[in-house]
Amino acid sequence: AQSVTQLDSHVSVSEGTPVLLRCNYSSSYSPSLFWYVQHPNKGLQLLLKYTSAATLVKGINGFEAEFKKSETSFHLTKPSAHMSDAAEYFCVVSDPPRSFQKLVFGTGTRLLVSP
Amino acid sequence: NAGVTQTPKFQVLKTGQSMTLQCAQDMNHNSMYWYRQDPGMGLRLIYYSASEGTTDKGEVPNGYNVSRLNKREFSLRLESAAPSQTSVYFCASSETAGAGETQYFGPGTRLLVL
Numbered sequence: 001a002q003s004v005t006q007l008d009s010h011v012s013v014s015e016g017t018p019v020l021l022r023c024n025y026s027s028s029y030s031p032s033l034f035w036y037v038q039h040p041n042k043g044l045q046l047l048l049k050y051t052s053a054a055t056l057v058k059g060i061n062g063f064e065a066e067f068k069k070s071e072t073s074f075h076l077t078k079p080s081a082h083m084s085d086a087a088e089y090f091c092v093v094s095d096p097p098r099s100f101q102k103l104v105f106g107t108g109t110r111l112l113v114s115p
Numbered sequence: 116n117a118g119v120t121q122t123p124k125f126q127v128l129k130t131g132q133s134m135t136l137q138c139a140q141d142m143n144h145n146s147m148y149w150y151r152q153d154p155g156m157g158l159r160l161i162y163y164s165a166s167e168g169t170t171d172k173g174e175v176p177n178g179y180n181v182s183r184l185n186k187r188e189f190s191l192r193l194e195s196a197a198p199s200q201t202s203v204y205f206c207a208s209s210e211t212a213g214a215g216e217t218q219y220f221g222p223g224t225r226l227l228v229l
Contacts, residue, residue: 009155032215043119043205043220044158051215090157094214101214102173105157 002027004093006106014114019063019078021109023091026072032094032101033074035065038108039087047089050074061085086113117141119221121206127227128196136191136224138206144219146212147189148173149181151202152223158205164189165212196228 048059095102160173
């Protein structure tokens with residue numbers, strides 16, 4: 001079965017410094033991988049996704065992630081944090097390819113941004 | 116274009132009461148989903164509907180039923196609420212249920228069962 005591990009439950013950064021949110025996945029197939037963001041009391045919004053095209057994926061709001069098969073990682077980065085980036089981030093892996101895609105969610109990383 | 120909408124936003128129930136959570140999407144998507152979110156556990160799939168007229172169980176279906184009323188609407192029913200069903204419920208939709216499809220989420224319903 002597919003699984004995803006988010007290595008940090010909380011990450012704290014200062015505004016203007018780089019962001020790194022770590023995610024490792026387990027998959028027997030070529031997975032689809034996603035990062036979603038959830039702002040307080042809001043639904044989830046897609047940041048970016050990897051579906052076996054370019055390994056460096058660019059998303060919204062300056063975020064990007066690199067798929068590294070050898071390390072089974074899909075870490076999320078941003079060069080410079082903004083206060084508005086404070087939210088919870090979920091790494092998500094897709095179940096093996098079949099007629100129905102089942103998403104498996106990580107437990108989330110809460111990003112705190114201080115002035 | 117409202118995307119995915121859910122009603123109600125908040126609900127308090129007593130144990131044993133029933134209620135229906137409503138979800139609608141205006142993106143002409145074929146597939147719809149119900150998830151629950153509990154602290155420290157990420158989102159877990161309750162039920163899904165790959166296309167209009169079909170529904171299937173997800174990871175945690177016990178205590179729930181669903182109805183795909185039409186292409187736009189997918190409701191979740193709790194027949195006899197239990198405190199263990201206290202959670203935040205999210206509805207989502209996607210164009211198809213195939214691999215790599217993006218799911219679009221509603222704002223959630225916060226449910227407290229006393």
